[in-house]
Amino acid sequence: MTETEYDVIVIGSGPGGLVCATLLQKRGTRVLLVEKNPMLGGKMISIEKDGWAYDLFPHGQVPMRGSAFEDVFAELGVSDEFLPSLEPDDPRDIITLAYRRHEWDEYRTVTQKQAMADPEPFFRLWQATDEEKEKTIAIMAEMATMPDEEIAKLDDITMKEWLDARDTPVPLYNYMGFHANASLAEPLDLVAASEQMTIMKQIMLQGGGGQYKGGFAMLTKVMAREFEANGGTIITGARVERILVENSRVTGVETKKGTFHAPVVVSSAGIHPTVLKLVGEEHFDKGYVDYVKGLVPGWAFTSVRYFLSKPVMDTAMYVVWSDDSWLDTERFARIKEGGEPDEVILFMVNHSFYDEHAAPPGKQVLVSGTVCSSNPEAGEIEALWKCMDRQMQELFPDIWDATERKEYNGPREISNLTRDSVMPGQGGECVGLAQIVGQCGSMKPKQELSIGGLFLSGADAGAAGMGTHQAALSGIEAARLVRLHLAKLIKAT
Ligand SMILES: Cc1cc2nc3c(=O)[nH]c(=O)nc-3n(C[C@H](O)[C@H](O)[C@H](O)COP(=O)(O)OP(=O)(O)OC[C@H]3O[C@@H](n4cnc5c(N)ncnc54)[C@H](O)[C@@H]3O)c2cc1C
Structure with a gap:
């Protein structure tokens, strides 16, 4: 040497x-x-500027322990x-879940403590039938108890194929579609069952959505x-x-x-x-x-940061999905072809919940994101921002009056900040590939x-x-x- x-x-x-x-x-x-x-x-990366302190992108730690x-x-x-600054057994209401079944006109919400292995808040939100509850519990138990060596055998099977083989209730199936987008920035019909199951198991047994002061x-x-x-x-x-x-x-x-x-x-x-x-x-x-x-590069997340003169959200995280909003490869292709979505999935982090210094006194900063292409030149990003803003207003009617400033980010900014684009469509990956x-x-x-x-x-x-x-x-x-x-x-x- x-x-x-x-x-x-x-x-x-x-x-x-x-x-x-x-x-x-x-x-x-x-x-x-x-x-x-x-x-x-x-x-x-986190930013500290003019009395505000927040993650540039919406982040949650899995596993928490x-x-x-x-x-x-x-x-x-x-x-x-x-x-x-968040633990799996934090006694406060931590997460707001907002969901719309295909046949409902409106989103419904529940707030819950850290989810861990308790499906009850989901059942309330889904208005699940007894049959849906029973099947959901069986599938979730299978995931939570599957030994890691068995999970490793699922590298070759998509999560969709694994769920299809189990007569999965519709609301659980749609939640898993949302979860593949939000946790892995991947579509359910491409993501390996082993990858998604590893994360699901950790959320159930070790907690999901951790954060730090x-x-x-x-x-x-x-x-x-x-x-x-x-x-x-x-x-x-x-x-x-x-x-x-x-x-x-x-x-x-x-x-x-x-x-x-x-x-x-x-x-x-x-x-x-x-x-x-x-x-x-x-x-x-x-x-x-x-x-x-x-x-294959994973997808990106576009995010909007809202700097607010007063709080509009009272939990630490907010997740929003419907039977129609999460993206599989087909829905993604439609958006890429210029089909503006009516709604998108959202994952939001309220830094003020776990850090009193995240915003100047009496104010709040929210970082909200939705899944999108990793292509730094992707043309659909502005349509997604428009849709995100519209949905934020529906969820928080006070948000526009309270907004002092907004920052928009997408795969171009992610790529500029971190990963060079050296192949067509690549660079803005959220996780990696x-x-x-x-x-x-x-x-x-x-x-x-x-x-x-x-x-x-x-x-x-x-x-x-x-x-x-x-x-x-x-x-x-x-x-x-x-x-x-x-x-x-x-x-x-
Ligand atoms: C919007 C968004 C939301 C996310 N949400 C979550 C979440 O909720 N939970 C979670 O766990 N993860 C989340 N992630 C993913 C997570 O942040 C990444 O998977 C992780 O940071 C990847 O780490 P890394 O070290 O592989 O790469 P990076 O974090 O990308 O670090 C690579 C570093 O290399 C530097 N670099 C690159 N090229 C060069 C060069 N030529 N010379 C010198 N330096 C160079 C870059 O500047 C960068 O600092 C999210 C990411 C994004 C973008």
Whole structure:
């Protein structure tokens, strides 16, 4: 192993990159973390500005107990700072569920404590018949008790196929369609049953929809502080332009702020940008390049942030769906062809509920989102914003009078902030890619690539589960693989 200033260079400071960098540095590896943005955090970023403090995108932690971040904080020796501001057993009413059955004119709502395994609020909302209740309980129990090894066998089956094989009651089927959109940014008829079931099981047994004081950036702040305290180096505002390769081994990275050398590079810039742009396809065999190009990007979320002069929402989260609003591939295609939707699904986070500093006194900030294409150039986004605004007004009649300012975001902004668009229709992914049948689980992209010393970390490679948790799990595994690789290099010299 040749002597360089760093053992490892990590590209990107979202959960995938930061977890990997922080754990490696804690274990005595010299790490340089390079981030293109002026701020750390990737998609998990939170903003503090003019008395407002909120996540840029609507985020909820699944699982609430036993998340990958809890393990990372434990290894860093800072478990006392792992302070979620919502717990699965929080006694308050936390979530408002709003739902419309196909034949109803209006949405109906119920509020509930954290859902966990209690289906009663859903039954009230659905006005479920005894038969629907019985079948729903049987299916949910099957999901909650399925061993992980059995779930892993469902990589090849879509969630739709799994539900179709069970005579699933209509309201449960439509809830699962909504859930595939809201939790995975995928359609029910493409998402692997293993991926969705992993998340459903965690919600039922460990809680879903966690949050932190200061938003998800609290996780970033603590990890980055520990990384630097342990001797790690962070350079922000330094986009990596190239990953340098010599004789089929990485040697470092080229950035606007200079060239840095290390025998290992871990990229969390996304598998498409990493392979096709930062390294270049000429360094890989054609079969692998074709495989990478064939990986399907997940959908994006467009979000609207409402800065309000007075509170309009009294729970922490609000989810809205109907039998007709969630998207499968067919409904999605209709919207893409210009068919303006009458209604969309909504997932909303009210930061003021769990953090008194989220808004100036007496005010409120709501971050609301709906699923959309990951294409930064997608033409349907404005129609979705219009629809979201209309629906918000129906749900909260006071909202326009109270709105001081709104911010609109879509796949273009997500891509600009995080992942370069290097293939048509790709870049704005909400979670990452490879969550669909035939691409996830045992078929998910591997983290160690054919070029010596090159690894992937983050939501594209190695793990399963909801976005931030999945990316952090991938970061933990990347740190393990890198340590093994470095040990082999040292032994070889
Ligand atoms: C609207 C929205 C809602 C979401 N809701 C949830 C939710 O409720 N729950 C949940 O768990 N997850 C949610 N997610 C998903 C979650 O945020 C992501 O899955 C997760 O952040 C992915 O982590 P990552 O580390 O793989 O990538 P990212 O967070 O995208 O981080 C990648 C980092 O790499 C940097 N980078 C990229 N290219 C370069 C380069 N060339 N040079 C230097 N740096 C570079 C980027 O700037 C970025 O900081 C949501 C995401 C969005 C957008």
